Amino acid sequence: MRYQASYDDVLGETRVQLSSNCYTDAFPLLHTIVFRRQEIDLHSQSLPLACAILTARFCGEVFEFSGTKIGNDYAETIRRIIGPNTNVTSVDGHHRTISSGELDILSERARADQRAEPMQRSRDNTAFTRIDWSGDFVSTDTRNSQHYAFGAYHTNAEFFASGAHVSIAIGLLHGRDRCRNLFVATDKDSSVAELRALGDALRCVSVSLEPLT
Numbered sequence: 001m002r003y004q005a006s007y008d009d010v011l012g013e014t015r016v017q018l019s020s021n022c023y024t025d026a027f028p029l030l031h032t033i034v035f036r037r038q039e040i041d042l043h044s045q046s047l048p049l050a051c052a053i054l055t056a057r058f059c060g061e062v063f064e065f066s067g068t069k070i071g072n073d074y075a076e077t078i079r080r081i082i083g084p085n086t087n088v089t090s091v092d093g094h095h096r097t098i099s100s101g102e103l104d105i106l107s108e109r110a111r112a113d114q115r116a117e118p119m120q121r122s123r124d125n126t127a128f129t130r131i132d133w134s135g136d137f138v139s140t141d142t143r144n145s146q147h148y149a150f151g152a153y154h155t156n157a158e159f160f161a162s163g164a165h166v167s168i169a170i171g172l173l174h175g176r177d178r179c180r181n182l183f184v185a186t187d188k189d190s191s192v193a194e195l196r197a198l199g200d201a202l203r204c205v206s207v208s209l210e211p212l213t
Contacts, residue, residue, distance in 0.1 A: 001025050001059040003051050004066045005042050014040040016051055024060025028160055035173070036154040042067070044176045045074045045097070049205070050169035052078045053198070054161045064089040071095035073205050080201035099206040101180035104128045107171030108185050109135075109163055110151030126180060133157075133170045162189035168198065168209065175207075183210045 002021040007014050016033040033054060040047065048065035059082050069092040070078070079086045103126065108115065110132040134151035135158040153174075157166045167184040175182070182202070186195065192211070199209035 001055060001062070002064045002066065003048065005047060005068070007040075007042060012036060014042070016047075018055065018058075020060075021064055022060045022062045026058045026060070028055070028058050030156065030159050032156075033160060034156050037151075038153050038174070040173055041176050044068075044173075045070055045095075045205075046172040046175065046177050046179075049074055049077060050172045052081050053165055053169050053172075054157050056082045056161075058160070059086070061085060062087045062089065066090070069095050071097055073098050077201050077204040080204065081198065097177065098204075099175070099180065100178050101206055102127065102178040103175055104181040104183070105171045105175050105179050106130045106183040107167040107174070108132050109167065110149040111147050112149040113147045129174070131170060131174045133166060135166070163187045164190035164195065164211070165198075172207070179207050181208045181210055183212055185212045 002019045004017040005014065013034055013036040018028070018031050020027055033051065045068065048068055048070055051065065052059065052063060063078055063082060063086050068090060070088060070090055072091065072093060073096065075088040075091045078088050132151040133153040133155055134149060135155060137145050137148055153170050155166065157169060164184055164187045168182065171182045171184065172179060195209065195211045202209050
């Protein structure tokens with residue numbers, strides 16, 4: 001799969017355009033991932049990592065993110081997420097930057113009626129932030145907009161992956177290679193084993209995934 005990220009100044013949205021670059025791609029119905037309401041660093045390694053998390057079930061043997069150099073550690077994380085035989089292009093062997101661990105993040109879907117329960121954090125001076133996101137106005141479960149609320153990020157990413165995976169991706173985008181602990185709420189579409197495997201992959205870049213059950 002080939003990914004091309006761009007920013008539209010007029011609409012204030014970041015777009016990641018998907019296109020096939022090998023026969024093993026399973027192309028989604030939508031061709032563009034959109035993030036609105038927040039500025040996203042197009043050169044941060046967290047952007048290709050977030051896209052890998054969102055599109056792992058569609059990406060075939062080649063992961064190609066145009067315009068962004070990916071270090072060995074992030075490339076290994078992407079391979080663990082998509083599959084061990086995945087070829088990650090644009091890898092820069094001299095780029096060994098991993099997460100600096102400056103920030104703990106709680107990432108969740110915005111709701112008008114409830115929020116995730118408080119989590120246990122280390123007693124230290126690491127900064128903490130709580131970020132939320134919103135998607136389609138109409139719930140696929142209830143067929144209405146009850147409890148809908150706008151989040152700090154607005155995205156169509158839930159068409160590509162589960163809500164828990166979107167929370168992880170938004171947390172990484174917001175942290176911009178500085179995230180230490182990433183707290184996310186689980187949902188019915190993501191198994192504990194799946195999130196545990198994803199957490200193991202993120203440890204390669206010094207990010208600790210902490211699912212909230």
